Amino acid sequence: MAEAVHTQLSCGVELAVLELPLRRAVASEIRVLTGVVNEPADKLGLAHLVEQTVDKGTQDHTGRELQDEFDKIGSGVHSWCGKQSSGFTSLCLPEYFARNMELHAEFLRTPTFPQESCDVAIELARQELLSLEDDAQGLADKHIGKQAMGPLLGRHTFGESETLTTITSDDFVSFWQSNYSAGKMQVSVAGPMSPSQVQDIIEARFAGFGDKTPANRDEIPVEFKPVTTHHNKETEQEHIVIALRGVAKSHDDYSTARLLMGVLSGGMSARLFTEVREKLGLVYWVGGWQEHPRGDGLLYFGASTTPERCSKTYETMLKELARVGVDLTQEEVERARTGIEVRFDIRGDVTRALCGELADDLMHFGRPISREDKLDQLRKVTIDDVKRFSESHVHNAPRSVVTLGPKSLES
Amino acid sequence: MPDKFIISKLSNGLNIAIEHMEGVKSVGAGFLVQTGARDETPDLAGVSHFLEHMCFKGTPNRSAAEINIDFDRIGGNPNAFTSHDRTFYHGLARTEDFPTQLEILADMMNSSLPPDEFDMEKNVVLEEIAMSNDRIEHVAFDLIVESVFKGNSLAWPVLGYDRTVKALTRDQMNHYFRSRYTPANMVLVVAGAVDPDEVIAQAEKCCGHWVAGEPRPERTKPVMGTGTIQKTIERFNQQVVAITFEGPGASDPMHDTAEAAASILGGGNSRFYWNIEQTGLAPYAGAYRLDFGDCGLLILMAQCDPQNTDRVVEALRKEAKSFAAGPVSDEEIQRVKNKRRTSLAVEGESPHHRLVQVMDDIDYRGRPRTVEDRIAAVNAVGQDSLRAYFDAFPVDGEGLLVSVGPLKSSAA
Numbered sequence: 001m002a003e004a005v006h007t008q009l010s011c012g013v014e015l016a017v018l019e020l021p022l023r024r025a026v027a028s029e030i031r032v033l034t035g036v037v038n039e040p041a042d043k044l045g046l047a048h049l050v051e052q053t054v055d056k057g058t059q060d061h062t063g064r065e066l067q068d069e070f071d072k073i074g075s076g077v078h079s080w081c082g083k084q085s086s087g088f089t090s091l092c093l094p095e096y097f098a099r100n101m102e103l104h105a106e107f108l109r110t111p112t113f114p115q116e117s118c119d120v121a122i123e124l125a126r127q128e129l130l131s132l133e134d135d136a137q138g139l140a141d142k143h144i145g146k147q148a149m150g151p152l153l154g155r156h157t158f159g160e161s162e163t164l165t166t167i168t169s170d171d172f173v174s175f176w177q178s179n180y181s182a183g184k185m186q187v188s189v190a191g192p193m194s195p196s197q198v199q200d201i202i203e204a205r206f207a208g209f210g211d212k213t214p215a216n217r218d219e220i221p222v223e224f225k226p227v228t229t230h231h232n233k234e235t236e237q238e239h240i241v242i243a244l245r246g247v248a249k250s251h252d253d254y255s256t257a258r259l260l261m262g263v264l265s266g267g268m269s270a271r272l273f274t275e276v277r278e279k280l281g282l283v284y285w286v287g288g289w290q291e292h293p294r295g296d297g298l299l300y301f302g303a304s305t306t307p308e309r310c311s312k313t314y315e316t317m318l319k320e321l322a323r324v325g326v327d328l329t330q331e332e333v334e335r336a337r338t339g340i341e342v343r344f345d346i347r348g349d350v351t352r353a354l355c356g357e358l359a360d361d362l363m364h365f366g367r368p369i370s371r372e373d374k375l376d377q378l379r380k381v382t383i384d385d386v387k388r389f390s391e392s393h394v395h396n397a398p399r400s401v402v403t404l405g406p407k408s409l410e411s
Numbered sequence: 412m413p414d415k416f417i418i419s420k421l422s423n424g425l426n427i428a429i430e431h432m433e434g435v436k437s438v439g440a441g442f443l444v445q446t447g448a449r450d451e452t453p454d455l456a457g458v459s460h461f462l463e464h465m466c467f468k469g470t471p472n473r474s475a476a477e478i479n480i481d482f483d484r485i486g487g488n489p490n491a492f493t494s495h496d497r498t499f500y501h502g503l504a505r506t507e508d509f510p511t512q513l514e515i516l517a518d519m520m521n522s523s524l525p526p527d528e529f530d531m532e533k534n535v536v537l538e539e540i541a542m543s544n545d546r547i548e549h550v551a552f553d554l555i556v557e558s559v560f561k562g563n564s565l566a567w568p569v570l571g572y573d574r575t576v577k578a579l580t581r582d583q584m585n586h587y588f589r590s591r592y593t594p595a596n597m598v599l600v601v602a603g604a605v606d607p608d609e610v611i612a613q614a615e616k617c618c619g620h621w622v623a624g625e626p627r628p629e630r631t632k633p634v635m636g637t638g639t640i641q642k643t644i645e646r647f648n649q650q651v652v653a654i655t656f657e658g659p660g661a662s663d664p665m666h667d668t669a670e671a672a673a674s675i676l677g678g679g680n681s682r683f684y685w686n687i688e689q690t691g692l693a694p695y696a697g698a699y700r701l702d703f704g705d706c707g708l709l710i711l712m713a714q715c716d717p718q719n720t721d722r723v724v725e726a727l728r729k730e731a732k733s734f735a736a737g738p739v740s741d742e743e744i745q746r747v748k749n750k751r752r753t754s755l756a757v758e759g760e761s762p763h764h765r766l767v768q769v770m771d772d773i774d775y776r777g778r779p780r781t782v783e784d785r786i787a788a789v790n791a792v793g794q795d796s797l798r799a800y801f802d803a804f805p806v807d808g809e810g811l812l813v814s815v816g817p818l819k820s821s822a823a
Contacts, residue, residue, distance in 0.1 A: 022434050024756040056689075063689075067680040068742070074749030076679075091757055123691035127716050131694060133648040134547050234646040236541040268467075268479035268489065278475060281534035284542055306541055335483040342486025346437045346503055350761050 001348065004358055004368035005195035009203050012182030012212025016358045016368045017195040020351060026097045026191030027355035030088040030104060031363060033186065033216035034179035036155040037084055043167050043175075045159015048081040049121045050175050055079070055107040056117035063117060066107060075100045081157050084220070084294055085186075085363060091352060094192050098201050105205035108180060118169040128158050137304065140239040140404040143231055144300070148243035148400045150223025153293050181210025186362040190355035217366070219295030226398030230408035238310040238405030239302070242317065244397050246290055246297030249364040254297070255377040256389045257290065261299065262336030263386065264288050264324060269335060271320045276303060282313045294364060299393065307407040314409055325390030333383045340378060344371065416769075416779050417607040421615060423623040425594035428773050429610050430602040430765050438509045438603025439766030441501030442520055443774055445598075446591040446627050448495045448571075449564040449703075457536070457571015458579060458587050460493040462524075464532050465584065466500065467491075469525040470518045478519060487512050495556075495565055496630075496703050497774055503763050506604050510613050513599075517617035520592060529581045537577070540570050548714070550644065551651040551815040556701075558640045559655050559708065559811050563633035593624025598773050602765040632705045639812045643819050650717040650816030652724050654731070656806045658700060658707035661775040665803065666702070667788040668796040673698040673709060674747045676734050683711075687726045692719050696727070704775045709806060717818050724812065732807040739797055751789045755782050 004018040039046045056063035070077050073096035079088045088108070092100045132138050146154035185206065189198050224245055247253045265272045265288035276286045286303040301321065305313045347353040348371070361368045403409055417429040447459050467489075468475040482489045485508040491500040500519060504512040543549040553568045560566040570576075599618065601610050635657045659665040677683040677698025687696040693715035701708040711727045758764035759782035769779040780788070 023760060025753060025760075027757075064680075064685055068746065071680055071746035071749055074751075074753040076750060076753055091753055093753060093756065117689075120689055120691040124688070124694045127649075127694045130648050130716060131714060136545050235545045237538070237545055267483035267486070269476065269483040274476065274479070277535060278479070279531075281531035282538075284535050284539040304542060305538060335480070339483055339486040342437075342488070342505055342508075345505055346488070346763070349435045349437050351757065 001371065003370055006368050007195070007199055009199060011203050011207040011209065012185070012214070013202055013206050014186045014214065014362060015199060015202055016188045016362055017193065017198045018190040018354055018358055019192070019194055020190055020354070021192050023191050023351045024093070025091050025351060026094050026189060026193055027352040028090050028100070028187065028189045029355050029359040030108070031085045031186045031359055032088070032108070032180055033085050033184040035082045035084045035086055036157055037152050037220055038179055038216070039155070039175070042163055043171055044155055044163040045125055046167055046171055046175050047086060048157045048159065049118070049125060049167065050172050051079050051081040051086045053113055053117050053121045053172060054111045054176065057112040057114045058106050059110045059112060060106065066103065069103055070100070073099050083153055083155070084216070087359070089352070097193055101201050101205050109209050111176060113169055113172040113176070115169050118172050122164055122167060125158055125164050126161060129161055132158060136233060136235045136237070136239050136404055139231070139233070140241050140302070140402055143229065143404065144241040144243050144400065144402040147225050147227060147229065147402060148222070148298055149293065150225070153220055153222055179216070181212070182206045183211045183213045184216045186359065188355050188358035188362060190351050190358060217294070220293060222293060222296045222298065224398070224400060226400050228401040228409070231402065231404040233404050233406065235405050236306065237304040238307045238403060238407055239304045240310065240314055240317070241402045242301045243400040244299040244394060246299040246393065248295045248297050249292050249360070250295070251297070253389055256381050256385045257297065257299070257393070258340060258378065259333060259336050259381050260324070260386050260390055260394070261288050261290060262339055263328065263332050264320065265301070266336050267339045271324060272301065272317065275320050276313060276316050280312070280316060282309045282316065286317070292364065307405060310403070310405070310407055311409060322395050325387045325395050328383060328387055328390070330383050333386055337378060341375065344375065415781055418778070419611050421594065421619055423594045423619065423621050425614070425618050425621065426598040426773070427611060427614055428598060428600050428769055428779055429605065429607045430769050430779065431605065431607060432603055432762060432765065435604050435760070435762050436505060437503050437762050438506045438512070438601065438605055439501060439503050439762040440509065440513050440516060440599070440601045441499055441766055441770060442516055443598040443600055443770050444498040444592055445496070445596045445774060447493055447497050448567060448569045449630060450496070450591065450627055451564065453567065454575060455579065455583060455587065456567040456575040458584055459498055460569050460571065461533070461536050461576060461579060462584055462588055463491045463493045463498050463500070464536060465524050465528070466519045466522045468528040468532060469523050470521050471523050472518050475525070475528060478515065481511070481515050485511050487515065489516070493569055495569060499770060501766060509603070509605055513613050514617050520597070522588070524581055524585055524588065526581055533576060533579070536570070537573060540573055540576065543570060547644070547647045547649060547651050547815060550642070551653060551813060554640060554642055554815055555653055555655060555710065555813050558813060559636045560633045561636045563631060565633050565703070590624070591627055594618070594621050595624050595626045598770070600766055600770045600773065602769055603762040630705065635708070635811070637809050637811050641814045641818070643817065644815060645817050647816050649714050650720045650814060650818055651712065651714050652720060652727070653710055653712040653813045654724070654727055654810045655813070656709045656804060656808070656810045658702070658709040658804050659800070660705050660707045661702040661771070662704050663707070665796070665800050668792050668800045669700060669707065669709065669804070671744065671747050671789070671792040672734070672797060672800060673700050675739065675743055676730065677711060678747070679750070680746070682730050682734065686730055687713065687723065692726060693723050696723070709804070717816055720814065720818055735801045735805060735807040737798070739794065741794070744792060744794070744797070748789050748792065752786055755785050755789070758782070
């Protein structure tokens, strides 16, 4: 596979292109480097509202007309809002890539934020908060996010009901003006397009789009609170989430952390699945995952179970987190390594997955990292590295815990 | 270059479908077992799904732990799902590990249903049921099938009920297992950069000794229920409403027209999106199809603030009626085709997607379709086929209205 070509365009956009001549479609991801951390404290939810509304009308098209234009070229477009970036992804056939980018540039550069669309977005956000109340796992994730990352990085995309009511259409415009510009954009493209073709298209479409000075690439420190809280909820299952400090994707220990997570929750023979579900039958779901704000990282472990099994589940999880650094075997490390490598290969068969990797590299490293380099890092990790990391970041580390359901751990 | 598809059959009756793909590193392989919840009796509700769990728990050759370890040694990504009419065990691995992947999957199809694992796994399934009961959309879906298919074996949830799962014995499961997991009811599906001759040779080695069995009993086509069903669950904050109409089954020639109709009505950039979601009535309103080989449903569904329920139901009905009355513009139809064309092109690159698509085609159509075949079927949708669809499967009638959430009085 060819290496990605990384360019800082004169318009201010940072671009990475991975040419894949044999693929049928082009995947692209425009990341505007703004998210919930850029919201005013009394306007939480605004970044998501702007991301949802930026394509609801431009100087040339209504929102509906714009969507029709995307559909005419069969472009599958999606958007999302995160902590430090908002993403606009698309998939299209290569012959329509230029038009696809023209349409993206149109709504990113000239949104009109019609009053009616802003009002609807606020109302829908209010209802999304209501729907979050029916999503016990999502709610537990919201609580642990606040606890483990602090008041800024721990903000939830949907905002809070009391802040949504203070947001006006002027706020939409002002947030867009302050946060959407070429200097705050990273664009990643993968598919049967040459880097020079893509560069020309992006350069032409985003020249003169606001300030072109690179910005919003700072690291924001995680404010970790090592406490345990319980949130009462009438549910059949109790949800447990344990958070620990991890490392950034750009940290030397990142591959070690990945391997440790693989040993604990990567495959069907991973420790948590084996000990909590297979041997004791305590849960249907137990797992681990990582989250990476730029320059930092967190390790999470979660499970859901009926209240009478909650304490036993929690104790078993803690026992496994403590034990892994002590009796880890070389065979387990190799299985975890193989699992990561194979998933890596499988993702390589999927164009949009490769585009997503590229976008992540720009976000966390400021440049594309070759797949071979990533694999090399992974292959260098030894069992002693994993044990050391486990001791420092898991076994002896402060933890933040959230339970949500009808019963607290103490009761 | 080998043919795109190779269809073969072992002497014991096991069908094999292989799609040869160029330029990919991974290979998907799976066993389709043509049995699911609709092939159960009421007292065994949930046995197909519970059995799917048990197939990971041990064979005469491997313990549960050994199955898991052997898969993880090749990074095999094993998984399985059970639906109303099928069970599919599959994995995705590197091409060079395909023989090992197939050997483990084949071994699982000869599960010993270890008695010491049975009660433990029953707890896991009961936890899965509890998890599902906490999701309002799952509760709503179960109520839809229970109501619309009342009196038919499609009516109970795939997971079964607490009481049926608790009461299930290993002997009952074993009887079901032995009668349904036979070559006559199974298909091996493979998609990737594989040599078809080697796949068939490996299949012969792993599955050639399986004893040919009888096909499963015939299925009964349901009579679709209509009316209004409401379930009050005070602990939820939203209301889920759904209106269902009969539609063509997955093997019906109208299938792709029905898919396009659902997309125009309730997909992305659809009538529901602009006339319901983007008016602020509901954050989610969509139309999708639930299809089986012999029957299908169009489900119009929304999640909303309970206070909006009446207006949302009214809006769903209004859009359905207006859609059926026409006209549907050529542009509207073309837009749906364009989007589907792109997604099919992308899906065509991935062994995992192709594995599932080939499995689906084999099960419902008896033959696999290429990406180009699928695109041609989408391209054939037009004004005439939509008219014929609405004539055969009207969406402007009463249908079945299901409402789940905290509301105490009927929303209808």
